[in-house]
Amino acid sequence: MRRFLCLFIFILLCIAFFVPAAAADSDTLTITDSGKVLAEVKVGSVFLYRVGLFTGQHTLINGEGEIRYDKSLLQPLAYGDPTPEGYSFEGRLADASAVVNITDVPGNVYYNFSQVTGIEGYGSTDEPYLKLRFKVLAGGTTELNHLMQTLTARDNKNTFYKLFQNGKASDRYDKPPYTVGSVELPCAYIGDANNDGGISLIDATLIQWITAGRRLSYSKPNADTNGDGDINLKDALAVRRYAAGMNAANVGDYRFASE
Structure with missing residues (x-):
């Protein structure tokens, strides 16, 4: 009985050790x-x-x-x-x-x-x-x-x-x-104005504040959703559309540091 219990514990330890590793490999x-x-x-x-x-x-x-x-x-x-x-x-x-x-x-x-x-x-x-x-x-x-x-x-x-x-x-x-x-590897998402790893109405509001002249910290490459070199209400509207589940060109796409 003791040998059977030891074998059972050993099997459980093996499963606990190997299964997470396999799961991690499947995600990468x-x-x-x-x-x-x-x-x-x-x-x-x-x-x-x-x-x-x-x-x-x-x-x-x-x-x-x-x-x-x-x-x-x-x-x-x-x-x-x-x-x-x-x-x-x-x-x-x-x-x-x-x-x-x-x-x-x-x-x-x-x-x-x-x-x-x-x-x-x-x-x-x-x-x-x-x-x-x-x-x-x-x-x-x-x-x-x-x-x-x-x-x-x-x-x-x-x-x-x-x-x-x-x-x-x-x-x-x-x-x-x-x-x-x-x-x-990608460094951010287009539309993530505050660079927190997500895109929401907070980002749209931040862009609106920036266009209104508020001096706030933000990521200009992320906020410039259409890539025209300017941060304006068009960018804020695009982020709002994306946050509402609608299509918005470029928003949500991966952004690379070299681009």
């Missing part, structure tokens, strides 16, 4: 690249996957590549639209008039860009990024990989260099001509 997706952990993201959340482009201070001309992901765990969002909501340029490429083409075959996002203009040479401290938003569908662990196929740059003598060709890097530079992909 660990994202890795070649085995290296990039981030842990909650299921249902959205994150930015960014790939830096380094050309040794030469002007970037064109490039193409692919991002491989597990379609059962991740979903790319708004691909094909070169805006902050989709696959786009960041850094000094943000104002470049580039032609961007995106194709998503579930499990692979293929992209190419060309006709990059208005960008002089840059170094690793201000390198531009290509980025894509992903939504986490399920928990566990997954590999998210970027593969550069072609990357072309031009120096100040108007000489063109293939930094990547047919998926292989040239030996022109000691460091790889592109950085390993990185993950950026």
Whole structure:
């Protein structure tokens, strides 16, 4: 009887130890690249996957590549639209008039860009990024990989260099001509003017007070719901609509520090 009781207690302890851990794992997706952990993201959340482009201070001309992901765990969002909501340029490429083409075959996002203009040479401290938003569908662990196929740059003598060709890097530079992909997690919600992690009538009222000239502490990036650079009654109305359960463009969306 004593042996049976000890065995029963041991089983209960095992259940108490392992079940919470399993539950926690099911709520989180660990994202890795070649085995290296990039981030842990909650299921249902959205994150930015960014790939830096380094050309040794030469002007970037064109490039193409692919991002491989597990379609059962991740979903790319708004691909094909070169805006902050989709696959786009960041850094000094943000104002470049580039032609961007995106194709998503579930499990692979293929992209190419060309006709990059208005960008002089840059170094690793201000390198531009290509980025894509992903939504986490399920928990566990997954590999998210970027593969550069072609990357072309031009120096100040108007000489063109293939930094990547047919998926292989040239030996022109000691460091790889592109950085390993990185993950950026959201920092806030659009509409959360007081930055308390929720969106309510309190935020709408705060925005109204701000527009009336009251000097109060608030998050301007969160309060500027339409992204026009101004905080006004339109923003307050959008937050009120959202708090009332109605559709309000942008309000409630994840906000990233880099945007």
